[in-house]
Amino acid sequence: MSGMANPIRVTAAVSKVLAAFLEDPEADRYGLDLMRASGHPSGTLYPILLRLQNAGWVEAHWEKIDPVAAGRPARRYYRLTPDGQLSARTELAALQAQLNRGLGAATPTTNPRTA
Template sequence: MPEKVRVTAAVAKVLAAFLSDPTVDRYGLDLMGDTGLPSGTLYPILVRLQRAEWVTAEWEDIDPETAGRPARRYYRLTPDGLASARTELAALYQHLSKAEGAAGKPRTA
């Protein structure tokens, strides 16, 4: 059974990065650059998203010596992950916009 995802600010950044172009496979360093998250934060989030079946991961099929770099692990949203990410981020943005609106209202006594 997939794990439930708790959408924190860091998780929201990762989901937003995936949603910027859901058709593109992403790798860790690429996601770190887009989100500003360090590897110690990003990779545990990716593991949780995999356990929730929102993301799949595959190793790149290259010869590291020929490519001159290690193989990359590419991540992609699953169809369920895409729908869930859109739903969760929309709910988060709606919640934040309500909170922002409430913060600007004067208090009545």
């Protein structure tokens, strides 16, 4: 793989996942945690996480626990990479600016008192 990461198309669904990561960019997050934070079911979340990993925005690792002792399976943790943090902030800011422009265009320019 070359040094150039795969481009990510930041859809509304992807932006919710990125926003969840940016709540605490240094934290390891696991699937159920990210599903709750983003509002996405697993069938939406995991393909997004895979795309973000392939692009180099997210890294993943398995929790080092004894599943029997812990009473649950090991979790796969995800975290934004430094590039991912920068890209996520840039993309979300651009998306917010786009939304603001869209809302601005829909706002009536006439003063309601003079109309």
